Amino acid sequence: MRDFAGKVAVVTGAASGIGFGLATRLAEEGMKVVLADVEEPALQAAVASLHERGFADVIGVPTDVSDAVAVEALAQATLDAFDKVHVVCNNAGVGGGFGKIWEASLKDWQWALNVNLWGVIHGVHTFVPLLLEHGEPGHVVNTASVAGLVPGARVYSVTKHAVVALSEALYHNLRQISAPIGASVLCPGLIDTRIMFGYRNRPVDLRNAADETASRRELERAERIANMSQELGMPPAVVAQKVVDAIRDEQFYVLTHDHFDATIRDRMEDILQRRVPTPYQSELGD
Ligand code: NAI
Numbered sequence: 001m002r003d004f005a006g007k008v009a010v011v012t013g014a015a016s017g018i019g020f021g022l023a024t025r026l027a028e029e030g031m032k033v034v035l036a037d038v039e040e041p042a043l044q045a046a047v048a049s050l051h052e053r054g055f056a057d058v059i060g061v062p063t064d065v066s067d068a069v070a071v072e073a074l075a076q077a078t079l080d081a082f083d084k085v086h087v088v089c090n091n092a093g094v095g096g097g098f099g100k101i102w103e104a105s106l107k108d109w110q111w112a113l114n115v116n117l118w119g120v121i122h123g124v125h126t127f128v129p130l131l132l133e134h135g136e137p138g139h140v141v142n143t144a145s146v147a148g149l150v151p152g153a154r155v156y157s158v159t160k161h162a163v164v165a166l167s168e169a170l171y172h173n174l175r176q177i178s179a180p181i182g183a184s185v186l187c188p189g190l191i192d193t194r195i196m197f198g199y200r201n202r203p204v205d206l207r208n209a210a211d212e213t214a215s216r217r218e219l220e221r222a223e224r225i226a227n228m229s230q231e232l233g234m235p236p237a238v239v240a241q242k243v244v245d246a247i248r249d250e251q252f253y254v255l256t257h258d259h260f261d262a263t264i265r266d267r268m269e270d271i272l273q274r275r276v277p278t279p280y281q282s283e284l285g286d
Pocket of ligand 1: 012013014015016017018019036037038039042063064065066091092093094095115143144145146187188189190191192193194195196197198201229233
């Protein structure tokens with residue numbers, strides 16, 4: 001898809017971080033943008049800040065992407081406001097689920113899978129038929145992570161490997177029917193966002209009891225990542241530019257950092273050599 005001006009984009013998780021960067025960049029390209037997020041005050045503030053910058057065709061729709069009905073309502077609100085949709089960024093996501101894989105609570109699994117995987121499934125299931133229906137060029141961007149490409153390490157990486165697989169299937173299926181719709185999977189490294197404070201949006205019924213190992217680990221780790229990402233993380237605006245370039249150039253894998261290349265290569269070589277996987281050392285040393 002090469003022409004953005006006047007077209008319509010939907011971005012989930014758009015009140016913060018990468019999602020807000022994407023919404024801003026797409027508005028700068030002249031698109032009408034629907035920002036969707038579960039955190040309503042932050043969503044209102046994000047929309048207001050874009051209005052203040054003169055982007056009039058921007059609306060916010062409170063949406064929990066883990067809820068299929070809410071994502072359908074998001075699609076309807078988009079059509080009501082702007083008639084069509086051309087670009088969909090299934091970006092909302094949460095971290096968490098640290099520690100040994102068997103130590104994660106079932107609530108850790110449910111929360112992470114509900115948002116990171118089901119959120120993308122709902123977005124693809126709901127929006128792709130709408131993109132196909134009007135027959136104009138379009139593009140779907142699913143936010144995974146570099147954690148979806150390196151060897152699996154924790155609950156989060158399970159969700160992100162799944163998003164990579166889903167996106168590859170989407171890409172090939174669209175090519176099989178010669179659709180004018182492109183697909184990309186965004187696999188960022190460390191970005192300066194609020195993901196480490198994702199707990200703020202965790203549903204009450206999926207929170208761990210305060211004294212569980214998983215909860216303690218999560219908080220400790222969140223603080224460490226927060227410090228590290230402010231210092232070393234890439235600005236979301238830089239990521240958003242890479243995504244716009246990928247949509248224009250029909251680039252599928254969007255990687256933000258080169259320093260994971262060797263680990264990704266080792267993983268593929270290990271698989272082909274039938275070797276045990278080389279453990280992945282994250283920036284946090286686990
Ligand atoms: P962020 O926390 O700054 O933004 C995520 C947004 O998603 C927030 O506004 C939050 O309210 C929203 N959200 C959470 N649960 C939701 C739900 N159920 N429904 C709708 N919205 C929901 O974090 P960031 O980093 O911008 O995250 C965006 C995506 O980027 C996520 O998928 C994340 O996994 C991915 N990512 C982030 C990296 C980083 O270093 N920050 C690295 C790799 C991937």
